[in-house]
Amino acid sequence: MFKLKLKDRHKHLLLLVKENKFRLFLAMVCMLVIAVASAATAFLVKPVLDDIFFNKDAQMLIIIPIAVILVYFLRGLGSYGQAYLMNYVGEGIIRNLRNDLYDHIQDLPLAFFHKEKTGVLMSRITNDVNIIKGMVSTAVTGSLKDCFTIVGLTFVIFYRDWKMALFAIVILPLAFYPVVEFGRRVRRVSTGCQESMGRLNSFLHETFAGNKIVKAFGMESYEKKRFSDRTLELFKLEMKVVIARSLSSPIMEFLGGIGIAFIIWYGGSKVIEGTSTAGTFFSFMAAVLMLYEPIKKLSGLNNAIQQGLAASDRVFDIIETESDIKEPENPVQIMRKPHRVTFEDVFFKYDDVMVLKEINLHVEAGEILAIIGMSGGGKTSLVNLIPRFYDVDRGVIRIDGTDIRDASISSLRDQIAIVTQEPILFNDTIRNNIAYGNRNATNEEIIKAAKAAYAYDFVQDFPGKFDTNIGELGGRLSGGEKQRICIARSLLKDAPILILDEATSALDAEAESLVQRALKNLMKGRTTFVIAHRLSTIDYANRIVVIVNGKIVEEGNQEELFAQQGEFYKLYQMQYSNSQDKEFQPE
Ligand SMILES: Nc1ncnc2c1ncn2[C@@H]1O[C@H](COP(=O)(O)OP(=O)(O)O)[C@@H](O)[C@H]1O
Ligand SMILES: [Mg+2]
Missing domain, CATH: 1.20.1560.10 (ABC transporter type 1, transmembrane domain)
Incomplete structure (x- = not known):
């Protein structure tokens, strides 16, 4: 019936x-x-x-x-x-x-x-x-x-x-x-x-x-x-x-x-x-x-x-939708230590269009690599491949020689801390936001992370200090303050690989300088990928790669790239042609 x-x-x-x-x-x-x-x-x-x-x-x-x-x-x-x-x-x-x-x-x-x-x-x-x-x-x-x-x-x-x-x-x-x-x-x-x-x-x-x-x-x-x-x-x-x-x-x-x-x-x-x-x-x-x-x-x-x-x-x-990012059958556990990250002939596409082509990169343990290039060039896509948010289309990404697709996903992601342009915090206390992903952190550890992230002082001004709810603060937290809480969260995670995706792009110059100092603390001793729009923010990079249309077109330190008068030079010209006050001085 x-x-x-x-x-x-x-x-x-x-x-x-x-x-x-x-x-x-x-x-x-x-x-x-x-x-x-x-x-x-x-x-x-x-x-x-x-x-x-x-x-x-x-x-x-x-x-x-x-x-x-x-x-x-x-x-x-x-x-x-x-x-x-x-x-x-x-x-x-x-x-x-x-x-x-x-x-x-x-x-x-x-x-x-x-x-x-x-x-x-x-x-x-x-x-x-x-x-x-x-x-x-x-x-x-x-x-x-x-x-x-x-x-x-x-x-x-x-x-x-x-x-x-x-x-x-x-x-x-x-x-x-x-x-x-x-x-x-x-x-x-x-x-x-x-x-x-x-x-x-x-x-x-x-x-x-x-x-x-x-x-x-x-x-x-x-x-x-x-x-x-x-x-x-x-x-x-x-x-x-x-x-x-x-x-x-x-x-x-x-x-x-x-x-x-x-x-x-x-x-x-x-x-x-x-x-x-x-x-x-x-x-x-x-x-x-x-x-x-x-x-x-x-x-x-x-x-x-x-x-x-x-x-x-x-x-x-x-x-019934299956995840195409799958855990391997015999996952390799990646241990906590400084890591070398390599991209070998990596290609990547979302739907039909290749957004990354022929990417070859060798980043040594503890090295700071800056990735720059015009918006839409593929910088975010490139770093999203490291925690396997997406899988490569061709080629391999290795951590200390291990193909990341052979590693256990949780141990892989455990190695990586990410700070993005948009600071994402959850409606919970400041303490729990900093300890997100690290629930066993002690009070001392949380305070230490907050101090290194230059977040301690402003948190002390809140009515409940570290127990203040993010929601209660409403619009009171500025972009820079939110970002510093996110940095404290990453500091506490203490991951050997760090990804900074335009972490300061949304901030004004004053907020940026504090966040920069916090980031400098965060980068210490970590294999770091720093994506930056403003060239001023990549001063501490050991090496810079320039990405245009999904390809690495230039690679070297600031002086070398500046001397080449290529893409990097063009980006520099674009940014500083209107502002006399910011002199660019390669070391
Ligand atoms: N989720 C997505 N789905 C489809 N295309 C995307 C997606 N994210 C980014 N793209 C495209 O991939 C290209 C590279 O983007 P992205 O990696 O975000 O560049 P960047 O970070 O350098 O600005 C762009 O053309 C963008 O339109
Ligand atoms: Mg991006």
Whole structure:
């Protein structure tokens, strides 16, 4: 009746259900109680009418009300028990699924996060998983209870008048056909709804996170209009779901009405003939009317399943995405010590376009290598290859002779500290931000790192000192201060390889000088890759490479490159032609 194809992904869901066998069993007992109590209610209509009202039996007048109270009490108890147990199972499954999803997303490579919008991913974990919950709780909770109840009531109608019961059974599938048809439509449209919701989320994320730019460019009304267009799109889709969903009920009710009209005509004529009693007729009627609720719910079940399957497809699409940055079978553990890093004939592309070509680099342990070049040249891509955020397309990168693809990813990344242009801190205390990735750090170590990063003094001015939450500070932290906390974090990690990707580019000259001093402390004794836009920031480099369009075009120290009058010289000319005050003096 329901299009339930058990793909592997749905088996995964069922496995989660199976873990709760005992609770499910108890819940089923509760459902049986509900079903028997419901059937008993319809069953009792006959003695009420025939024994009390027609035969005026005084004893029954006591017994039946007591029986009614008992039946309703048991039914209430059963309802509570099954609702509690089934929701416990449902919520638990959803929690597991959310955790699985989050764990999996965390393990996906950086490329995945560049492709997928944050808002869409958030919508997968919040919205879609919620819809699956709807499916699991309605499907498992509702359907079993309703099936049991239907069986109980069907028993009553057959017991009271089997001929009339047969007729009712014939009508049922007819009433179901439109329901199945509408279910299909609901699934289709609700997929559209969820996709639209995901887009809405990522839109919100962008315009709230980037609100400063929205305001600065006076784009508020433009964004309001765009948002309103998106909510309109969602509105239209939601309304389609509403139409499909709300049409299925009245159609069923109408078909049910036809059936009831017939039962009244047929059953009534038998009572008039004297071959049946009013009690039998009304008991039958009561059971048929009571059948309506569970059947209607079962039809809603189809919709819930269709929506849930659509949502679970989206969730499992992510769960089944495999990371192409794989841990080798026999990973080499890289030990903590100064490292030599070599690029041998490395090529790299994102999609089709090669962004790095023929890269050959030998960086000795403890050497500071500066990488410069115009924006878009491939500098960030080059350093992203070292921690295996991406894998090379051709060639090899080695650390002390070991191909990094043969190393355990965690031991590889353990060797590397990164400071980027955008200082990323988490909404946690300053202490925890500095100790990020190094939770066992002692207070002394944290303070030492903060001092070396020139962050200690300003942290001391905060109300909670190192226990101040980053969130509490709001906009109070300047770019330079954030960057110095990031540097403290890297100092504490104490990794032998250091990557500085335009760490000072976003700062003004004053903030930069402090950050520069902090960086100088950080670089000491480490194999360092420093990407810099401003030539003034590469004074301590032992060697400089210039990258143009993904190729290393020049290599040497400042004096040599300056004398060559090539790319480096051009960059220098561009930067200093307008500022007389900054004399460039090669050593
Ligand atoms: N995630 C990405 N997907 C596709 N192309 C990218 C991605 N990141 C960078 N690129 C492209 O790769 C080239 C090099 O970029 P990048 O390494 O960031 O340069 P740089 O750091 O020197 O400014 C650019 O043409 C850029 O458009
Ligand atoms: Mg870059």
